[in-house]
Amino acid sequence: MGYQKHFLIILISLVLTRIISGSEAPGSLVIASHCTSECGGIAIPYPFGIGEGCYYKEKDDLSSSMSITCNHTFNPPKPILGTNIQILNISLKEAEIHLNNKISFKCDKSDNSSYLSYSRINLRTFTISSSKNKFVATGCDTFAWFKGKRYGKNYSTGCMTTCNELNDVANDGRCNGVGCCQASIPDGVTNLKTKAYSYNHHIGVEFNPCSVAYPVANDAFKFSKQNLTQNLSYYLNDRPKFPVVYNWGIGTKNCSEAEKEGSRLCKNNTECINLTHEQQGLDGYRCDCKEGYSGNPYLPQGCQDIDECKENNGGCDKKAHCKNTDGGYNCECLKGYHGNGKGADGCISSNTSLKPVIITAGIGGSIVILLVVGFLLHWINGERRIKKLRESFFRQNGGLILHQKLSSMDALKIFTTQDLEIATDKYNEMNIIGRGGYGIVYKGIIPNNQLVAIKRSLKVDPGQVEQFINEILILSQINNRNVVRLLGCCLETEVPLLVYEYINNGTLYDHLNDEAKAPLFTWNIRLRIASEVAQVLSYLHTTISTPVIHRDMKSMNILLDECYTAKVADFGASRLVPVDQEPLATMVLGTLGYLDPEYMQTSELTEKSDVYSFGVVLVELLTSKKALSYQRPEVERCLAMHFLLKMKEDRLFDIIDKNIANSQGDIEQIKKVANLAKWCLFLKGEDRPTMKEVATELEGIKTMNKHPWQDPKSSFDQENDCEHILRGIPKDDDGSSGGYSGKDSDLYKRPGFISSLGGGR
Structure with missing residues (x-):
């Protein structure tokens, strides 16, 4: 009996010691008496806390992102997260924390000096909310970057904005790309860093000396012209900040894992919710009170019943x-x-007589009948409204004009909404085969069992309907085997739907950046693809009655069929250019890494912009490298600039893809294509060749290794021998038995061309 009493005393002592020391597993923590629940009038609910023992901390962690400091040097005091991030609000219900974020800015002074300040928030365990924030940049000579980590990999996005004078800027607070631009933020982004830059040091827009960028909560931003007239002293003295919404969670395990481990904080009358959707960049879970209960679901006592x-x-x-x-x-x-x-x-x-019951039943029956009749009338009226809405969209998107212009030709099919809903299984996400800046592409099957690609485009400006119709008509009439064929369209929806032929072998970008596919992607195939794409751009610029500038030429917009035949796609950004029209002044569109520097600087779109972009594609074909990659060192980040540097240093074969550089018979062709690429990448558009000249030169380069007696209809690169390509055994040309005996073309006779470009080695 004495031993039992002694053992009981020891057991009670051990339990009390564990409770006082706080060494229990997370979730059984007893909040210390010294903990405060607010700072400067802002509530600090657990699992956040001020002071040791007052906040949630993973077992064995030396620090915690839930630890908050109450800075009393301010009046009133301010709650601070990390080193200097001010907290505005903490929501347990939404698992959100609102932080005050400094802006990034670059200001240019009159003495040609500049001041640059960027914003950084390193919160590894918090992700910025994609639905409640946006990225904003303001200025008349501005481009800005938003960078961070997304699922463990580097991520970046951004936007640009230009204007010539303050009167160009909208007066109603719209952020429409003139003086202000904005970009969406994806889910799962942590460790934010924003930077603002200028293209021309704000020369010519002295009224706007500063470029500014920052993420901001949706409901906390409204653009004003006044944003453009602030100078450096304003940003240094006032240090503007904007609220940003972040998501947070508990721990690194999901609900079931934390339950098995015994560390789950969600206790009585609560439910545990795994982090999903825009919180996917986080591990862990969050807690919420069940319906009918309230309180803090993270405290050991759980939630209490609501009376x-x-x-x-x-x-x-x-x-x-x-x-x-x-x-x-x-x-x-x-x-x-x-x-x-x-x-x-x-x-x-309870004393209600039978008569009122009968009356009530009769009234109830009448009401039911009236409801049924009303429902039928509403349904019929709804069907009529839907029909009228479709007719309205049809007219808005130019359907009547299109029908009138197609009445004399059988060039394009007009699909109904039902046709395309059936073809895509009601736009099932499983049928999405591509997303881009100009729409979403679905795979579908139309009634004749033909596979098609259906593109849901961005909203068409009603003022540009005539131009949109002209573009559809031109694409429908293009008769070029190397352009993805437009089969038809649907104009009964708010945004037009375009139906293209389906190309089944991916994009040029896929093949160049796939380690398994690149070795089979021989030089002959690459050269043929380059020639085919050049012929298409030359055709668009010079052959058809109204020239077309593609404006987004890149390897991702070059599709390949099973025989590696090139198919140029995605004319969503293209512009029609009448022959006698001056250069187009447009909002700059395209893809970074391929954009013409002169077009970015002047906003004037010409055919030479396509030439520059095609030059980048040529460099991709030569190197099998991405046009822009933040995984590479800074000097190599932009492929075009890195390529030109290697050409200048006469070290071409340091950058050429080893899969093609080892073939001695192709060396001269590779050098000539490299020189042609460099010509296309000249800074000034007037110094670049036309696409017709480029196409002619590539045809000449293709014939270099042909025997003079070889049949011109038979191609050295298997244009008519698809069987070899499908087997993965491309046929090699034997340049050793004959070789190119002709003279260089007119391109290489241009004064200073060879000496200025360098031949590589």
Whole structure:
């Protein structure tokens, strides 16, 4: 008996020691008495806290992102996260924290000096909310970057904005790309860093000396012209900040894993929710009170029952008594009454005679009949409204004009909304085969069992309907085997739907950047693809009646069929250019890494912009490298600039893809294509060749290794021998037995061309 008493005393002592020391597993923590629940009037609920023992911390962690400092040097005091990030609000229900974020800016002074300040928030365990924030940049000579980590990999996005004078800027607070631009933020981004830059040091827009960029909560931003006229002293002295919404979670395990480990914080009357959707960049879970309960779900005691009967009798009928229950309440009718005290009819007298019951039943039956009739009328009226809406969209998107212009030709099919809903299984996400800046592409099957690609384009400006129709007509009439064929369109929806032939072998970008595919992607195939794409651009610029500038030429917009035949796609950014029209002044569109520097600087779009972009594609074909990659060192980040540097240093073969550089018979062709690429990448558009000249030169380079007696219809690169390509055994040309005996073309006779470009080595 004495031993038992002694053992009991020891056991109680051990339990008390563990509670006092706080060494229990997370979730059984007893909040210390010294913990405060607010700072400067802002609530600091657990799992956040001020001071040791007051916040949640993973076992064995030396620090915690939930630890908050109350800085009393301010009046009133300010809650601070990390080193200097001010907290504005913490939401347990939404698992969100609102932080005050400094802006990034670059200001140019009159003495040609500049001041650059960037913003950085390193919060590894918090992700910025994609639905409640946006990235904004303001200025008239501005481009800005938003960078971070997304699922463990580097991520970046950005936008640009230019304007010539303050009157160009909208006066109604719109952020429309003139003086202000904005970009969406994806889910799962942590460790934010924003930077603002200028293209021309704000020369010519002295009224706007500063470029500014920052992420901001959707409801906390409204653009104003005044944003453009602030100078450096304003940003240095006032140090503007904007609220940003972040998501947070508990721990690094999901609900079931934390439950097995015994560390889950969600206790009585709570539910555990795994982090999903825009919180996917986080590990862990969050807690919430069950319906009918309130309080802090992260505290050991869990959530407490809400007494709904305390106020206004719980909303019960006047002839009912409210009775609180655990997690809910009941409305019990008083004596002499029956029914549902919570319902709309409330409690009714138990002495009700049969006649009122019959009357009530008759009225109820009449109401049911009226409801059914009303529903049928509403359904019929709804069908009419839908039909009228489709007709309205059809007219808005130029359907009547299109029908009129197609009446004399069989060039394009007009699909209905039902046709394309059936083809895509109601636009099932499983059928998405591509996303881009100009729409989403779905794979579908139309009634004749033909595979098609269906593109949901961006909204068409009603003022540009005529131009949109002209573009559809031109694409439908293009008769070029190397352009993805437009089969038809649907104009009954708010945004037009375009139906293209389906190309089944991916993009040029896929093949160049796939380590398994690149070795089979021989020089002959690459040279043929380059020639085919050049012929298409030359055709668009010079052959058709109204020239077309593609404006987004890149390897991702060059599709390949099973025989590696090139198919140029995605004319969503293209512009029609009448022959006698001056250069187009447009908002700069395209893809970074391929954009013409002169076009970016002047906003004037010409055919030479396509030439520059095609030059980048040529460099991709030569190197099998991405046009822009933040995984590479800074000097190699932009492929075009890195390529030109290697050409200048006469070290071409340091950058050429080893899969093609080892073939001695192709060396001269590779050098000539490299020189042609460099010509296309000249800074000034007037110094670049036309696409017709480029196409001619590539045809000449292709014939270099042909025997003079070789049949011109037979191609050295298997244009007519698809079987070899499908086997993965491309046929090699034997340049050793004959070789190119002709002279260089006119391109290489241009004064200073060879000496200025360098031949590589």
